[in-house]
Amino acid sequence: MVTNVTNFSRSGLYDWMAQRVSAVVLAAYFIFLLGYVVLNPGLTYADWHGLFSHNAMRIFSLLALLATVVHAWVGMWTISTDYLTPMAFGRWATVLRFFFQAACGVLQFVLFVWGVQILWGI
Amino acid sequence: MILFLGLVVLLYGLDMSLASEESFEELKACLTSPLAKLVIWGLLSALLYHLVAGIRHLFMDAGVGETLEGGKTGSKIVIAVAVVLIVLAGVWVW
Numbered sequence: 001m002v003t004n005v006t007n008f009s010r011s012g013l014y015d016w017m018a019q020r021v022s023a024v025v026l027a028a029y030f031i032f033l034l035g036y037v038v039l040n041p042g043l044t045y046a047d048w049h050g051l052f053s054h055n056a057m058r059i060f061s062l063l064a065l066l067a068t069v070v071h072a073w074v075g076m077w078t079i080s081t082d083y084l085t086p087m088a089f090g091r092w093a094t095v096l097r098f099f100f101q102a103a104c105g106v107l108q109f110v111l112f113v114w115g116v117q118i119l120w121g122i
Numbered sequence: 123m124i125l126f127l128g129l130v131v132l133l134y135g136l137d138m139s140l141a142s143e144e145s146f147e148e149l150k151a152c153l154t155s156p157l158a159k160l161v162i163w164g165l166l167s168a169l170l171y172h173l174v175a176g177i178r179h180l181f182m183d184a185g186v187g188e189t190l191e192g193g194k195t196g197s198k199i200v201i202a203v204a205v206v207l208i209v210l211a212g213v214w215v216w
Contacts, residue, residue, distance in 0.1 A: 020183065023176050030169065038214060045146040052140055072126050079123060104126070111129055118137045 006081075006101055008073050019074040022067035029064035049122060058119055065115040069108045076104040125172060128165045159215050166211045171204040 008015050036051065037043060051057055084097040138149040152158055178200050182188055187196040 020180065023180070027173055027176065030173065045143045048139060048146065068129065072129070076123075076126060107126075107130075111133060114133055114137070118133065118140060122140050 006077060006097075008070065008077065015074050015077075018070050022071040022074075025063055025067040026071060029060060029067075032060075052119065052122055061119050062116070065112060065119070068115075069112050072108055073104070077101065080104075125165075125168050128168065131161065131165065163212050163215045166215070167208045170207045170211060174200050174204045174207065 008018060040047065052061065080097050080100050084093055084100055086093040089096055135149060138145045140146075153162065178187075178196050182193075182196070187193060
């Protein structure tokens with residue numbers, strides 16, 4: 001088994017699964033939200049606020065937020081290990097990749113906390 | 123990468139849309155500007171293409187369209203479906 005210290009789950013197989021599962025959650029959430037706004041032209045604040053106040057919607061939104069973090073991590077990891085390589089950047093590639101991934105991790109954490117605040121602040 | 127950074131824009135919009143009635147109306151007014159429409163259309167385009175290509179990935183995981191011929195056909199279908207959805211999204215945004 002190939003392991004890599006910067007994998008999301010220390011295993012490519014689990015990463016693969018996490019990417020698919022989060023993808024299905026995100027697809028469902030995106031299609032639902034897009035459908036909702038397309039089918040409700042002239043949406044008011046009361047409708048919108050009501051939708052996100054619903055407990056089921058809060059759970060769905062939080063699940064989608066979590067799936068976003070997982071999905072984005074696997075995606076950014078893939079980009080960084082594909083392109084930030086010694087072949088392209090020489091001996092500093094590992095340092096560069098480390099800082100890129102660290103920045104992605106920090107941004108994901110910030111987005112997650114911010115998202116929770118938005119969803120639970122209403 | 124664009125989608126990842128676009129999350130910041132989308133979360134900011136979600137925050138404004140839910141924080142208060144005033145910020146909701148403010149966001150609505152802001153979204154009438156051509157630049158905002160272009161940004162939303164751009165993000166929607168990236169999301170839709172990513173979604174369609176992702177669904178193709180799931181099909182290929184299930185063993186559908188894994189041959190060389192199937193791969194070529196699949197990529198053409200993805201582009202065709204994505205273009206149609208992106209045009210529709212543009213019509214909806216404007």
